[in-house]
Amino acid sequence: MIPDALSHGQFVTVYNFLSLVIAAQLFTAVFLVISLPRILPRYRNAITVAIVVCGIAAYHYFRIFDSFRSAFVTKSVGGTGTYTQAVGESFNEGYRYVDWLLTVPLLLVELVAVLALARKVQSQLLFRLVPAAALMIALGYPGEISGDNTVRGIFGILSTIPFLYILYILFSQLSKSLKNQPIEVRGTLSRLRFLLLLSWGVYPIAYLLPLLNIAGSDAWVYKQVGYSIADIVAKAVYALIIFRVAKMKSYADDREFAAIETSREDAAPAARSSASNTV
Template identity: 35%
Template sequence: MDTPTPELQTMSLGLYDVVQFALLGAGFALFAYFVYAWNSKDEVSVRYRPSALAGLCLAGVAALAYALLYQDWDSGFSLQGEVYVPNEEARTSEATRYIDWSVTVPLLTVELLAVCSVAGAAARALRFRTMAAAFLMIVTGYLGSQVLSEGRDRTALVVWGLISTVFFVYLYVALIGAVRRSLPTMGAEAGASLRNAATVLLASFGVYPLVYAVPVFADVTPAWFTSMQVAYSAADVVAKVGFGVLVHKVAKLRTAEDVAAGTDTHHEPVWSSHVHKSDGVLPELRGVARPDGHRA
């Protein structure tokens, strides 16, 4: 018990408002992405639809989590004079984040792999391993930062942080490998978008262990705690909204490539950035009578 609990910081009026702004801003962005994902899921073919559905699910979970985070923040502090004083309810805010991540981070791996070219049994095995690694990365980090000694034991933070890092490194290796194997199978524009999506996801992943490590090296002050909340909120928006929009672009471009190559159909034209990529092609109907009396 040799470091203060990050969540139980007495906050000045300004710092309290900054965190509140970050939570509301991230929550609104995630809700907007949920609406976008819902309305755009049919823009991609069935082959890449799992990516769109994973993005839709994680947007819904994350938006709900931020509604709960705001409630935790609002009820976890009381204004006393010129400062906001925390109560025990304030501790639940970080637990809510970890619950959110334990669902949404595995879904992020599904979203990326669904637009890669790994298929069949290899795809199923890779998807299972990356989802398991993502979940274990979050759970082991949660043990160190929240459960053991209420996150105030530097030794527990280091040990469980290192265990979490093992899964973190595996995710990097597995996802980068899947992206590299997929690039030769798609067009240049789709490949560039896939690289950008992977870069955004993996770069935003790097924010979380950096913030996790703060209590290991320094006492957490109200200013540090504010920075942690803002960093987590910003990283969530980048990793879920920014990444999701890029992956959706990959799915649309790959849909257009498949339609143009004649290997798949799509019920409507595909457009990306106001550029027409392919026409709508309906599936061939079997056993339907034609006007000449013959059957197709």
């Protein structure tokens, strides 16, 4: 449930975390757009999906941020007093779920795309993963907007079923494909699955806070902070690791391309050092 009031500290905490997520998603997307030519074309689909994910997240966090600012207002001078819900305004939690409904399946597409598996294998994996991800988010939403902890718990359990199915696919089926990946990236790809698990694990914890006897404005603030941190890790940090994997695989696939890119990377520090010495 959305609290009727927030202290100044609680308001500022949520405000700053929402701002942090916007910056993280937006500038990760910008970095990936600029860096797209630094990998081979066969891996650019994965990075393009990552750019789309970060772009969608940045857009929805702008909407969440505006909704938050409109929903909680204060009459105190300097904005240091208690923030109460504005008349006729309400914080729209639905923006998060629309965002997740679009981005969570795409996160799985990123991982499958960067593996560059045979088209048939990719199609089979995505046919199993994407609907499960969408179902997981759709089942969580009724519980999120309910003020009844029993309803919240029921839908939390229901959404856990496709979540466990996704984990099964990630850790059983994708493990087979790791054997066909370059040795340089096997460890990174393996850890990437755990990063996905770790970041996704924050969502149910934040979701279940009202069931853990953490009530009122504290529970709501903790939930917003938890969701924000998880979104940064699951999208921005995850995208940067996907880019690193794509770059390493590009180097492993094409030694000439690797030599050109490596020479550029070596030339950049030298140019900066020369410019510094000139000054």
